[in-house]
Amino acid sequence: MSLSKSKIIETLRGVIYFAKGDNIIDLGMLDELEVSESSIIFRLIFPKLGEPAVNIVSNAATKALHEAFGSDIEIKITPITEKEKGRGPLAGVRNIIAIASGKGGVGKSTVAANLAIALSRTGSMVGLVDADIYGPSIPMMFGVEGQSPAMTEREGKPFIVPIEKFGIKLLSIGFFVDTDKPLVWRGPMATSALNQLLSDADWGVLDYLVIDLPPGTGDIQLTLAQSYSVTGAVVVTTPQKVAFADVKRAATMFRQDKLKIPLLGLIENMAYFIPDDMPDKKYYIFGKGHGEIFADSLQIPLLGQIPIVEKITTSGDTGSPIALDEDSPIAKAFMEVAIRVKNIIKENKS
Ligand SMILES: Nc1ncnc2c1ncn2[C@@H]1O[C@H](COP(=O)(O)OP(=O)(O)O)[C@@H](O)[C@H]1O
Numbered sequence: 001m002s003l004s005k006s007k008i009i010e011t012l013r014g015v016i017y018f019a020k021g022d023n024i025i026d027l028g029m030l031d032e033l034e035v036s037e038s039s040i041i042f043r044l045i046f047p048k049l050g051e052p053a054v055n056i057v058s059n060a061a062t063k064a065l066h067e068a069f070g071s072d073i074e075i076k077i078t079p080i081t082e083k084e085k086g087r088g089p090l091a092g093v094r095n096i097i098a099i100a101s102g103k104g105g106v107g108k109s110t111v112a113a114n115l116a117i118a119l120s121r122t123g124s125m126v127g128l129v130d131a132d133i134y135g136p137s138i139p140m141m142f143g144v145e146g147q148s149p150a151m152t153e154r155e156g157k158p159f160i161v162p163i164e165k166f167g168i169k170l171l172s173i174g175f176f177v178d179t180d181k182p183l184v185w186r187g188p189m190a191t192s193a194l195n196q197l198l199s200d201a202d203w204g205v206l207d208y209l210v211i212d213l214p215p216g217t218g219d220i221q222l223t224l225a226q227s228y229s230v231t232g233a234v235v236v237t238t239p240q241k242v243a244f245a246d247v248k249r250a251a252t253m254f255r256q257d258k259l260k261i262p263l264l265g266l267i268e269n270m271a272y273f274i275p276d277d278m279p280d281k282k283y284y285i286f287g288k289g290h291g292e293i294f295a296d297s298l299q300i301p302l303l304g305q306i307p308i309v310e311k312i313t314t315s316g317d318t319g320s321p322i323a324l325d326e327d328s329p330i331a332k333a334f335m336e337v338a339i340r341v342k343n344i345i346k347e348n349k350s
């Protein structure tokens with residue numbers, strides 16, 4: 001019997017991928033079908049490999065083709081991931097930048113919010129995910145607290161529409177996880193909530209998706225590293241040695257095989273104090289030069305030193321991040337960080 005592509009496709013339409021409740025053709029899983037007189041070779045695109053469904057579906061496809069075209073036909077199926085194919089919900093996202101810290105309170109969210117704004121001011125399209133299960137604060141910093149994202153539908157599947165503010169697309173784990181619940185309840189929900197934020201949201205085309213991680217290293221970091229392709233992490237510390245000890249531990253974990261998220265560089269937050277009425281003065285209240293020493297010890301670039309200014313807190317509380325105020329010294333500091341981050345990413349890719 002002659003092998004025609006249309007007959008093969010018709011046959012494969014009978015193979016169901018139960019996880020998605022449809023056949024593999026209509027789900028668009030068939031890729032690079034090659035047919036010769038005696039062989040049928042193709043790839044099947046799965047959300048991820050290593051699940052029983054990959055073998056079950058591949059075996060069902062082989063069986064269906066043997067039944068239709070004879071058991072002498074050689075059939076070669078290579079399963080690949082949506083990521084390898086460059087597909088999936090984050091296919092339009094060019095870079096994922098994770099903002100990490102050793103402990104809470106060092107200014108991780110402040111950095112995530114203001115870096116997102118600064119990147120957007122360089123003309124890039126930017127999204128921001130608040131994945132800090134311990135204290136989601138991005139909605140407050142952007143003044144969208146209490147809002148809930150709309151839903152849309154594509155190909156019969158529901159998608160979350162990120163909230164847009166100041167030209168940035170936002171989603172927070174706080175929209176999906178009840179933060180009044182004790183942590184023992186929140187923990188197990190964290191990874192599924194992260195997957196929803198990343199995979200079930202309509203991010204569209206973005207140059208940078210900035211993720212505000214929880215402090216330290218836990219399930220969220222592990223899920224991110226294993227299921228998504230993270231461009232790199234920016235680590236945030238304050239000048240105190242205790243804060244650095246924590247960030248160093250986290251950075252070491254990021255480098256381990258289990259995680260392997262590349263470190264883009266270090267940000268020293270609260271590096272010095274600028275009084276509001278004396279903008280030219282710098283007081284190194286925790287000591288000078290710690291950022292350089294810390295960055296050297298981690299062998300990563302120092303991306304920037306952010307001063308302590310009172311306004312950063314009030315702007316964070318009133319829902320408009322300080323980097324929006326172009327003339328403030330802090331906006332300039334974040335702009336320099338954004339440009340360094342962009343250049344480092346560009347260099348790493350070339
Ligand atoms: N450079 C800074 N100057 C003044 N206050 C800051 C600065 N960075 C952060 N803060 C304040 O410190 C507190 C903790 O910052 P936050 O970004 O929420 O930390 P984290 O996300 O690491 O827990 C917030 O009240 C924030 O406004």
Ligand SMILES: [Mg+2]
Pocket residue numbers: 108109110132135137
């Ligand atoms: Mg935070």
